[in-house]
Amino acid sequence: MPIDPNRRITIKDVAEAAGVSSQTVSRVINNRPDVAPSTRRRVLAIVEELGYRPNMLARSLSQQRTHSLGLVTAGLKYVGPSRTINGITAQAEELDYMLVLKELRHFEFMDVDSVLDDLLSRQVDGILWAVSEVGDNRKGLAQRLPSLKTPILFLTMAQRKGWPVVKIDNRAGGRIAVEHLLELGHKRIGHIAGPLKWWEARMRKNGWESTLRNAGLEVADEHWVAGDWSSASGKRAIEQLLTKFPEMTGVFIANDQMALGALQYAHEHGLRVPEQLSIVGFDDVPETAFYWPALTTVHHDHYTLGCRAVKELVAMIDQRRQAELWGMPVEQESQSLLVSIDPTLTVRDSTAAPAH
Amino acid sequence: MPIDPNRRITIKDVAEAAGVSSQTVSRVINNRPDVAPSTRRRVLAIVEELGYRPNMLARSLSQQRTHSLGLVTAGLKYVGPSRTINGITAQAEELDYMLVLKELRHFEFMDVDSVLDDLLSRQVDGILWAVSEVGDNRKGLAQRLPSLKTPILFLTMAQRKGWPVVKIDNRAGGRIAVEHLLELGHKRIGHIAGPLKWWEARMRKNGWESTLRNAGLEVADEHWVAGDWSSASGKRAIEQLLTKFPEMTGVFIANDQMALGALQYAHEHGLRVPEQLSIVGFDDVPETAFYWPALTTVHHDHYTLGCRAVKELVAMIDQRRQAELWGMPVEQESQSLLVSIDPTLTVRDSTAAPAH
DNA sequence: ATGAAAGCGCTAACAC
DNA sequence: GTGTTAGCGCTTTCAT
Numbered sequence: 069m070p071i072d073p074n075r076r077i078t079i080k081d082v083a084e085a086a087g088v089s090s091q092t093v094s095r096v097i098n099n100r101p102d103v104a105p106s107t108r109r110r111v112l113a114i115v116e117e118l119g120y121r122p123n124m125l126a127r128s129l130s131q132q133r134t135h136s137l138g139l140v141t142a143g144l145k146y147v148g149p150s151r152t153i154n155g156i157t158a159q160a161e162e163l164d165y166m167l168v169l170k171e172l173r174h175f176e177f178m179d180v181d182s183v184l185d186d187l188l189s190r191q192v193d194g195i196l197w198a199v200s201e202v203g204d205n206r207k208g209l210a211q212r213l214p215s216l217k218t219p220i221l222f223l224t225m226a227q228r229k230g231w232p233v234v235k236i237d238n239r240a241g242g243r244i245a246v247e248h249l250l251e252l253g254h255k256r257i258g259h260i261a262g263p264l265k266w267w268e269a270r271m272r273k274n275g276w277e278s279t280l281r282n283a284g285l286e287v288a289d290e291h292w293v294a295g296d297w298s299s300a301s302g303k304r305a306i307e308q309l310l311t312k313f314p315e316m317t318g319v320f321i322a323n324d325q326m327a328l329g330a331l332q333y334a335h336e337h338g339l340r341v342p343e344q345l346s347i348v349g350f351d352d353v354p355e356t357a358f359y360w361p362a363l364t365t366v367h368h369d370h371y372t373l374g375c376r377a378v379k380e381l382v383a384m385i386d387q388r389r390q391a392e393l394w395g396m397p398v399e400q401e402s403q404s405l406l407v408s409i410d411p412t413l414t415v416r417d418s419t420a421a422p423a424h
Numbered sequence: 425m426p427i428d429p430n431r432r433i434t435i436k437d438v439a440e441a442a443g444v445s446s447q448t449v450s451r452v453i454n455n456r457p458d459v460a461p462s463t464r465r466r467v468l469a470i471v472e473e474l475g476y477r478p479n480m481l482a483r484s485l486s487q488q489r490t491h492s493l494g495l496v497t498a499g500l501k502y503v504g505p506s507r508t509i510n511g512i513t514a515q516a517e518e519l520d521y522m523l524v525l526k527e528l529r530h531f532e533f534m535d536v537d538s539v540l541d542d543l544l545s546r547q548v549d550g551i552l553w554a555v556s557e558v559g560d561n562r563k564g565l566a567q568r569l570p571s572l573k574t575p576i577l578f579l580t581m582a583q584r585k586g587w588p589v590v591k592i593d594n595r596a597g598g599r600i601a602v603e604h605l606l607e608l609g610h611k612r613i614g615h616i617a618g619p620l621k622w623w624e625a626r627m628r629k630n631g632w633e634s635t636l637r638n639a640g641l642e643v644a645d646e647h648w649v650a651g652d653w654s655s656a657s658g659k660r661a662i663e664q665l666l667t668k669f670p671e672m673t674g675v676f677i678a679n680d681q682m683a684l685g686a687l688q689y690a691h692e693h694g695l696r697v698p699e700q701l702s703i704v705g706f707d708d709v710p711e712t713a714f715y716w717p718a719l720t721t722v723h724h725d726h727y728t729l730g731c732r733a734v735k736e737l738v739a740m741i742d743q744r745r746q747a748e749l750w751g752m753p754v755e756q757e758s759q760s761l762l763v764s765i766d767p768t769l770t771v772r773d774s775t776a777a778p779a780h
Numbered sequence: 781a782t783g784a785a786a787g788c789g790c791t792a793a794c795a796c
Numbered sequence: 797g798t799g800t801t802a803g804c805g806c807t808t809t810c811a812t
């Protein structure tokens with residue numbers, strides 16, 4: 069009896085063709101040991117012949133696990149986030165998890181519930197919240213977190229009790245940037261920050277500020293300006309900053325795009341970099357080595373960040389399954405986790421000792 | 425009788441609590457009309473109270489459709505691809521489809537079968553193959569395509585019979601770049617191509633070449649060099665090209681990154697842009713406006729491309745469902761589709777009339 | 781080593 | 797309007 073070619077092959081079709089029960093087929097495709105070698109061979113032959121592929125939906129429903137992770141992102145069009153995704157996809161593949169992707173419309177998207185419910189209704193085994201902390205975009209999450217049964221891990225946000233976090237140490241990034249300028253002999257070091265409702269922007273600024281203070285240097289409001297991460301804002305910001313802080317000989321700029329804007333300003337106004345002004349950026353996007361002059365910048369590894377996040381999340385999932393097996397309830401509180409990845413400095417041509 | 429708090433709420437729990445059958449609950453949550461208003465209210469109240477969320481896995485299994493799309497990508501860390509994803513996620517959200525993400529390890533990843541099977545076993549309703557055509561990375565697909573029951577749509581590849589494609593018109597991009605230079609009065613126009621195993625690189629080069637020929641100008645092998653898309657290669661390429669083709673007054677470079685490398689070379693060697701050499705790039709990544717000088721470049725809309733691709737794929741899915749309803753088999757051949765999006769030119773400061 | 785039965789959570793089809 | 801039955805494709809008991 070031929071099979072309807074428009075229907076997908078099921079385990080039953082294979083069972084029938086092999087003259088065994090569907091249970092035996094199930095055993096074979098799951099590599100269980102308790103199958104006679106001859107039976108196994110026969111079944112596998114039929115599987116091949118019919119082109120049978122197990123239906124993961126059915127398997128997931130029955131096993132109560134999907135081997136999939138929900139991935140929540142925002143601003144994929146920006147370089148940083150998409151490199152992180154790169155690491156996430158690679159590691160997920162490695163650990164044999166599928167990714168279900170949800171991109172928020174913007175960074176301060178507040179309707180967290182609909183996103184979470186969407187993912188949970190799909191029965192994902194864990195959730196990766198790869199959205200930077202901006203404004204109070206953690207508020208809705210804070211409400212859901214305690215009652216959430218599914219493991220969730222956050223990227224790039226402030227440490228909070230009960231929130232598992234994997235992040236770049238942005239403050240350390242600010243610190244090494246400023247230390248580099250200090251070592252070159254700079255004393256008047258300004259800062260162009262990202263928008264301060266971004267946690268990352270605050271941390272980078274904090275790194276700048278505290279390092280200067282620790283070096284016994286004074287920090288005033290005239291010494292910094294905030295941009296919005298864009299090159300255009302960087303260009304405006306450097307202009308403002310040069311007016312407010314004309315003695316400045318070095319500046320730490322919170323991302324490479326803004327630094328690029330500053331470089332353009334410098335060219336337009338005949339300001340020589342690094343002779344008259346040293347510039348340190350942040351991110352080390354691949355192009356920075358080809359800016360003019362090549363940019364000294366804080367390097368951090370988005371890719372590794374993504375990999376690490378997936379590893380930790382999967383560990384959380386496994387751990388929780390173990391706990392459930394033993395009948396132990398798992399509280400969110402206990403899921404505290406903080407992984408912090410250290411950035412490094414890439415020195416190029418936009419920094420030098422100050423002229424005097 | 426209290427419900428085990430560790431178990432997820434099911435439709436049965438709601439039914440029981442509301443004193444109706446699970447079927448009635450199903451009707452309510454699916455917004456069917458044939459439910460008494462009072463019953464509906466009661467059920468909805470219980471749904472709310474218990475925090476019930478339908479299990480999409482079960483629904484998908486029973487309905488034989490998942491409302492999800494498989495998204496295959498490569499090179500997410502590059503700017504272009506990730507902007508496309510941006511459009512794809514937005515449009516998928518809009519049309520209420522979930523995305524299952526698969527990133528290939530590299531552009532010429534050949535083990536197409538495992539990727540396809542992974543997605544198909546998850547029962548995705550359609551597949552978006554958002555990987556550029558490079559080398560013969562379409563070969564494995566060609567074998568699977570005829571027997572594939574699930575609609576699949578390709579981004580950024582050559583037109584082929586039976587392959588639904590949504591793409592940017594790269595040749596037109598090359599054409600408008602060269603036309604711009606011609607209009608400025610340039611006669612010696614070189615080209616830095618991408619790696620020619622990329623279909624997009626070939627098309628851009630073709631646009632350059634054919635436009636020059638149509639203008640009655642001669643094109644020789646000394647007039648172009650291939651890079652690998654990176655800024656470093658662009659820098660090397662411009663050096664080579666200037667040697668081979670010293671009369672050159674204008675150059676069309678196949679992407680912005682390579683153009684950036686060329687700009688750095690120009691700075692280092694005191695070659696004035698645009699006075700001595702006009703440069704046109706391709707992509708119009710946001711930073712190009714802040715290169716020095718600001719880059720004239722071919723703009724194309726990755727975001728719209730992604731949106732359009734999702735729309736077309738969903739249309740294919742709907743169409744096929746209709747056909748199946750009428751009992752008509754759908755052949756892949758009939759699924760031919762070619763959407764081509766026209767790029768535009770963004771004129772900035774890296775182009776001018778040739779000297780004298 | 782293999783099979784039968786029940787169940788995962790939902791919906792389609794048919795009753796009443 | 798609402799309930800009953802069967803089934804989506806698989807796995808998990810529990811027999812044998």
